[in-house]
Amino acid sequence: MSDNNEFKAWRVHERDGQYQGAEEVLRLSDLPDGEVLIKVRYSSLNYKDALSAAGNKGVTRQYPHTPGIDAAGEVVASTAGTPAVGDSVIVTGYDLGMNTAGGFGQFIRVPASWCVPMPAGWDGRTAMIYGTAGLTAGLCVQKLLAMGAKPEQGKVAVTGASGAVGSVAVELLARLGFDVVAISGKADHADSLKALGAAEVVGREALTADKKPLLKPQFANAVDTVGGSPLAELLKQIRPGGSVACCGLVAGPQLETTVLPFILRGVNLLGVDSVEIPLTDKQAVWSRFAADWACPKTEQAARDIGRGQLGGALQAFLKGESAGKIVLDHNL
Numbered sequence: 001m002s003d004n005n006e007f008k009a010w011r012v013h014e015r016d017g018q019y020q021g022a023e024e025v026l027r028l029s030d031l032p033d034g035e036v037l038i039k040v041r042y043s044s045l046n047y048k049d050a051l052s053a054a055g056n057k058g059v060t061r062q063y064p065h066t067p068g069i070d071a072a073g074e075v076v077a078s079t080a081g082t083p084a085v086g087d088s089v090i091v092t093g094y095d096l097g098m099n100t101a102g103g104f105g106q107f108i109r110v111p112a113s114w115c116v117p118m119p120a121g122w123d124g125r126t127a128m129i130y131g132t133a134g135l136t137a138g139l140c141v142q143k144l145l146a147m148g149a150k151p152e153q154g155k156v157a158v159t160g161a162s163g164a165v166g167s168v169a170v171e172l173l174a175r176l177g178f179d180v181v182a183i184s185g186k187a188d189h190a191d192s193l194k195a196l197g198a199a200e201v202v203g204r205e206a207l208t209a210d211k212k213p214l215l216k217p218q219f220a221n222a223v224d225t226v227g228g229s230p231l232a233e234l235l236k237q238i239r240p241g242g243s244v245a246c247c248g249l250v251a252g253p254q255l256e257t258t259v260l261p262f263i264l265r266g267v268n269l270l271g272v273d274s275v276e277i278p279l280t281d282k283q284a285v286w287s288r289f290a291a292d293w294a295c296p297k298t299e300q301a302a303r304d305i306g307r308g309q310l311g312g313a314l315q316a317f318l319k320g321e322s323a324g325k326i327v328l329d330h331n332l
């Protein structure tokens with residue numbers, strides 16, 4: 001921030017129905033009202049940011065807009081008791097980056113109730129390697145565990161395995177002792193998925209649409225990040241009593257299925273939301289990633305980019321070509 005309260009942000013404008021993002025200089029007075037002003041050091045790239053940058057009105061209604069559903073940084077002004085000036089915080093979800101200026105700017109102003117204190121021993125970059133995608137993967141795994149998922153029950157499938165959510169789910173499940181089958185459309189990522197801990201990597205054709213209402217059960221449990229037809233096929237291949245934690249829609253929001261997996265095999269479809277859940281639920285998962293759920297391979301493989309590289313990186317999400325975790329470093 002300069003003396004005259006200016007800062008830089010990657011902001012998207014709508015011109016003649018086209019959406020274009022670029023770095024520009026804003027003033028703190030451009031930010032919305034809020035209790036806590038945060039100097040953002042790092043953000044994280046998510047599919048939802050790509051939708052916001054592309055003008056998806058289900059994500060962002062009005063432009064110009066600064067995307068970035070994740071942010072980590074230091075509190076520089078606060079009218080709330082907690083967090084206080086100098087505290088390191090993580091902000092993910094709620095309205096950040098949707099219709100509230102987000103983490104692709106060097107400053108955000110948000111309600112105190114959106115701020116998670118940085119777990120002890122962690123820093124903003126590490127937190128943003130995980131970001132909303134990692135948080136979501138953690139919530140998916142937490143739901144499977146709460147349903148009684150255990151490694152000895154059999155293989156666990158992860159769809160969209162090379163993506164931001166999928167890759168963290170692969171490493172976390174493997175670390176917890178599960179036999180992970182990574183389902184991925186990127187044959188050239190098989191080695192990196194195995195390096196994350198996947199026991200097997202299979203192509204998306206494993207979930208090609210099939211007319212049969214039930215198929216041979218292959219997986220004890222699953223994390224699904226893609227939705228649509230692949231999720232419908234996955235449900236047909238879950239063993240009796242197994243669960244699918246479902247969090248994404250890159251293959252489509254429609255789910256055309258029969259009730260047969262549910263009523264003949266007792267399969268559970270578990271919805272996962274990382275955005276509007278209580279702050280304490282987010283905090284619990286962050287604390288686990290900062291301790292016994294750490295995913296060192298994901299941390300080592302993360303890529304850092306500057307604001308100038310955001311346009312291309314967000315396009316890759318929309319094309320389904322993005323892989324692994326990407327951190328936005330405001331110092332680059």
Ligand SMILES: NC(=O)c1ccc[n+]([C@@H]2O[C@H](COP(=O)([O-])OP(=O)(O)OC[C@H]3O[C@@H](n4cnc5c(N)ncnc54)[C@H](OP(=O)(O)O)[C@@H]3O)[C@@H](O)[C@H]2O)c1
Nearest residue numbers: 047160161162163164165184185248249250251273274320
């Ligand atoms: N519920 C929540 O709170 C929450 C939170 C975060 C994200 N999400 C959602 O979770 C999904 C994944 O997010 P992300 O950040 O991980 O995105 P991402 O990095 O783009 O990963 C998605 C992956 O899905 C696969 N994929 C892409 N297009 C596909 C298609 N047409 N059919 C089948 N697979 C396809 C690709 O992996 P492969 O090439 O390996 O197959 C891609 O890398 C998104 O829908 C996002 O909105 C939800």
